[in-house]
Amino acid sequence: MKFIKTEIPEVVLCKPTVFNDDRGYFFESFKKNTFENFIGYPVNFCQDNEAKSTKGVLRGLHYQLPPFAQSKLVRVVKGSVLDVVVDIRKNAPTFGKYIAIEISEENKYQLFIPRGFAHGYVGLSDEVIFMYKVDNYYNQEAERGIIYNDNFLGIDWKLDEKELIISEKDKAQPLFKNADIFENNKTY
Template identity: 75%
Template sequence: MEFIRTEIPEVVLCKPTIFKDERGYFYEVFKKESFEKFVGYSVDFCQDNEAKSSKGVLRGLHYQLPPFAQSKLVRVIKGKVLDVVVDIRKGSKTFGKSVVVELSEENKYQLFVPQGFAHGYVTLSEEAIFCYKVDNYYNKESERGIIFNDETLNIDWKFTVEDLIISEKDKLQPTLKNADLFEPNFKLNA
């Protein structure tokens, strides 16, 4: 597995080494020891989740506040998505900046989304199956979001707003300016 720091260094792209032959392929999806050595701290993933979406479905931008903040390791096992991560740590040098990566069943890339970042994705293929590990459980009272089309974020979701399929909850999220964000004294679970 090759680990690459993105333009926001805490967000890490994971590129697997894929062994292919006439039978198919094999690769290591996750190896705790090498992953933690690269990121520099322990991440205790406690749950795996899976979501199936049709083309144009946009989910996000979601996060949870401490003490229920979540790190995520995301990937696609079928189809293709545009994955978006936004830094929501007040005072961060990269506050409000985003990382945008295409994840697909072909490239088998994974993206590590640490605590302190909002996350979302849109399905580019006819359908996609999206999987992710989290290091904290869902907590309804801690759940927050940012509106997908916040002008200050300027994210190109590759679809017109009319062609997106978005939940009512996600359509009503606040702008980055009005969202509950991570305070400067927030520390990762290092």
């Protein structure tokens, strides 16, 4: 596994070493000791989640406030998505910045999103199976979000607005400037 810091250094792109042969392929999708050595702190994933979507389904931008904040390790098993991460740590040098990375069944990339970041993705293929690990359980009272089309953030979702399929809940999220944010830049 190769780990690459993104433009927001705490967010890490994970590129697996894939072994292909006439039977198919094999790769390690997670190895705790190697992963923690790279990021420099322990992450104790407690739950795996899976979501199925179609092209244009946009989920996000979601996060949970402390003490229920979550780190995520996301990947695509089928199809492809544009994965978007927004820094919501008030005192961080990258506060209000975002990164967008296409992850797919072909490239087998994974993205590590630490606590202190909002996350969302949009399906780019006809069918998407999206999986992710979290290091904290869901808490409805701590759940927050940011509207996907906030002009301040200026996220290019790579699809035309009329192609997007968005839940009523996600359409009602606040602007970035009105969202609850992390008051420090601690990610774990």
